[in-house]
Amino acid sequence: MSLRFAEEIILLALDDQSGKLRPLPDRALELAVAGGLLMELAFANRIDTDQKQLTILDRSPTGDTVLDSVLQTLPEGDTSTIRQAISRVAADAPDFKDKILKSLVEKGILNREEHRFFFVLKERRYPMVDDREEKEVISRIRDVVIDGAIPDPKDVVLICLMNACDLSSAVFSDDELEQHSDRINQVARMDFIGQALAKAIAEIQEAILETISYMGM
Template identity: 25%
Template sequence: MDFPTNSPDDGPVDTTLGEQLLLLSLDDESGAEKESANVAFAIAAASLVELAVAGRVEVAGDQVTVLDATPLGDPVLDTALADIDGWKKSRPRKTKEWIEHLKGGAVAGTTKNLVAKGLVREETKRVLGLFPVTRFPEADGSAEDVLRRRLDAVVMRGETADERTASLVALLHGAKLHGLLYKKPELATAKTNMEKIAHGEWAAPAVRQAVKAAEDALMTIVVVTTVTTVM
């Protein structure tokens, strides 16, 4: 299954929603990740949205239900699908709990995918000559350039969002990652526009339902994480 970020004329590299989130968060030069905690949760939520779009799961309110356990051919999504399908405990996990559970593997797998696709490269350096730190600077900026142009057209110029772009906007909004796209003075306008897009009628009900559930769960997680960090 393909997960296109762009039209066929824009370039050959396709990326998932999770990969798009990670690309937006990585500093092109240093490879350091911005807003890493929120991005991790957003990437996990993106896995649920991708599975819903592909008809593999239904995400309704607090529940995630497997409809079809057939793998999609993407390592991150297939691992998430198998994990959800294999959950046989008496109490089902809520959407928020699945996002929290999946985030570690989703981030690691998504990073590996970006390296394999040649969009970032892996570099390990030692801080103070002692501590190894791995970063992922940009190797090919074409996919991110196309992505940012399309997001800007939808968010700031009012162009109609397709299903995947609107899903990405909703995930960014839910995880409070507006700053990955805009700074002041555009930031306030961007937040307002992104909220409108996130809550618009841009996809089939089942997909909108999944995105809304993921967005609501992200907002709850981010608030709790922020309060805990401050305390």
């Protein structure tokens, strides 16, 4: 079963035991989802980037309702900075995230549970129904990082987003991360578009942290 980058990111972000999303830095998941969706548009030849600029090559529908919504979210005109594009898509990431979770439920990978208190929705959980897809994603990443397998272009993108958004602990132990950090960074630099997106994500996260620190003074 073929999954979107953003679907694979969501599977990594979910805690298998609780069915809840793992605690991550502020907006890390939204930025990872935004990056994954933009990479899907790049693979569909709808956008291209250099280190600073994102160029829209084709605004025609992709046939994927989520990706078409992302394409409409991008600023009007042919070009924008990567940071602007990431920020625009990330602003709607909660809605995209819900649609991605729904698609994983429809594919039979997750189940949706609603926990209510006095008839008021308290939280939704998404326990795993079939963990084969998640195991396959993790196995691909570990093969590339630990066993030195030649990475598929899509695996490079996934590792790039995983590294940029602090999801590596979902795949590796602390000892493995310490031992293989150079390899993770090496693979993350292999994709030019992914590298540019990761740089923009890091800049946005740094700005968020600076804002939080300033407000806490």
